[in-house]
Amino acid sequence: MKLEDLGYNERLEKFSLENKLIDFEIGRVISEHKERYIVKTEKGEFEAEITGNLRFSASGREDFPAVGDWVALTQYDDGLSLIHKILPRFSVISRKAVGQHGEKQIIAANIDYALLVQAVDRDFNINRLERYLTICNASKVSPIIILSKIDLVNADRVSEIMENIKARIQNVSIVPISNESLDGYKQIRATIQKGKTYCMLGSSGVGKSTLFNTLSGKSIMRTEPISQSTNKGRHVTSHRELIVLDKGGILIDNPGMREVGIADSPGGLDLTFDRIVRLSKNCKFKDCTHTNEIGCSVLEAVEKGEIDKASYENYVKMEREKAHYETTAAEKRKKDKEFGKFIKNYKKSRNKNKNDDSIG
Ligand SMILES: Nc1nc2c(ncn2[C@@H]2O[C@H](COP(=O)(O)OP(=O)(O)OP(=O)(O)O)[C@@H](O)[C@H]2O)c(=O)[nH]1
Numbered sequence: 140m141k142l143e144d145l146g147y148n149e150r151l152e153k154f155s156l157e158n159k160l161i162d163f164e165i166g167r168v169i170s171e172h173k174e175r176y177i178v179k180t181e182k183g184e185f186e187a188e189i190t191g192n193l194r195f196s197a198s199g200r201e202d203f204p205a206v207g208d209w210v211a212l213t214q215y216d217d218g219l220s221l222i223h224k225i226l227p228r229f230s231v232i233s234r235k236a237v238g239q240h241g242e243k244q245i246i247a248a249n250i251d252y253a254l255l256v257q258a259v260d261r262d263f264n265i266n267r268l269e270r271y272l273t274i275c276n277a278s279k280v281s282p283i284i285i286l287s288k289i290d291l292v293n294a295d296r297v298s299e300i301m302e303n304i305k306a307r308i309q310n311v312s313i314v315p316i317s318n319e320s321l322d323g324y325k326q327i328r329a330t331i332q333k334g335k336t337y338c339m340l341g342s343s344g345v346g347k348s349t350l351f352n353t354l355s356g357k358s359i360m361r362t363e364p365i366s367q368s369t370n371k372g373r374h375v376t377s378h379r380e381l382i383v384l385d386k387g388g389i390l391i392d393n394p395g396m397r398e399v400g401i402a403d404s405p406g407g408l409d410l411t412f413d414r415i416v417r418l419s420k421n422c423k424f425k426d427c428t429h430t431n432e433i434g435c436s437v438l439e440a441v442e443k444g445e446i447d448k449a450s451y452e453n454y455v456k457m458e459r460e461k462a463h464y465e466t467t468a469a470e471k472r473k474k475d476k477e478f479g480k481f482i483k484n485y486k487k488s489r490n491k492n493k494n495d496d497s498i499g
């Protein structure tokens with residue numbers, strides 16, 4: 140296996156040369172579990188941890204490796220490797236971390252396309268689709284909508300759903316598939332390009348694992364043990380989250396996301412709801428919230444039926460969430476800063492006391 144097969148390119152090679160990473164092994168993180176990483180290199184798969192240095196210089200979760208990252212590592216005889224550096228990411232998919240205020244969590248790095256998987260059964264929900272789309276648009280990742288489980292409904296229902304999506308979401312391709320009958324697989328295989336990295340986003344149970352396994356042609360992929368022994372002699376079983384398909388596309392599986400929070404996603408909402416954003420330029424008030432103002436162009440368009448009401452409501456809801464996230468993130472930064480100042484002052488006064496003592 141060559142690094143190029145995993146998506147390595149000239150930009151990364153240039154960076155490696157410029158930063159004298161030539162003495163390190165370069166690899167791609169294919170899975171992560173509790174700060175243990177499986178890294179795939181030209182020599183095989185290695186279990187790795189990060190160096191203390193990388194840990195202490197990290198200012199947040201974003202500074203830790205994520206699935207899809209390119210890293211520089213050193214290998215040791217006892218089977219464990221150390222990650223020294225994360226190469227610059229060209230895209231990052233993140234979401235608001237569950238349960239933590241204002242923290243961002245990286246779902247995957249260096250992704251070209253996201254397959255937004257939604258089942259056409261009872262769970263189908265365009266609001267959720269717009270949510271994933273917003274995450275893509277904020278992450279510089281191109282979306283492709285995959286409608287799964289089409290074997291569970293009739294063809295008319297599939298057409299209806301496709302029309303409903305198109306009324307709200309333009310310029311995104313939609314591929315209807317069934318993991319049972321394998322309808323649509325030809326189209327999806329044709330969609331996946333060599334050297335590009337794809338990840339799957341979608342709620343639990345929509346069929347991501349089944350799609351992943353069927354595309355990879357191996358049914359036991361996810362539960363296959365990766366490393367039989369570690370330096371501590373423990374058995375490690377890990378999910379394999381990145382695979383290279385026959386035609387050369389790279390596919391990353393992601394854990395189901397029950398809650399898709401809108402992390403600070405600059406431009407994400409604006410791109411997803413570009414029609415609403417364009418209209419809002421004509422609102423009477425600059426700070427219009429498009430909820431009850433007089434002279435609001437957005438509300439007028441909704442009333443006239445020019446904008447889908449459900450889509451509008453979803454937009455307002457996500458804008459509110461984003462504002463809330465931004466406030467909590469700003470508060471967190473302020474607190475961190477104050478704490479930093481406190482420590483600095485504490486050290487200063489301690490040093491001063493020490494010096495005073497030695498003088499006295
Ligand atoms: N009828 C039908 N069932 C499917 C299809 N795809 C998946 N399933 C079934 O749906 C269930 C969930 O599928 P998974 O592939 O595990 O779903 P997932 O998205 O990976 O779920 P998480 O791992 O929880 O994120 C399984 O019982 C599958 O057999 C499909 O196209 N048609």
Ligand SMILES: [Zn+2]
Binds near residue numbers: 430436438
């Ligand atoms: Zn308005």
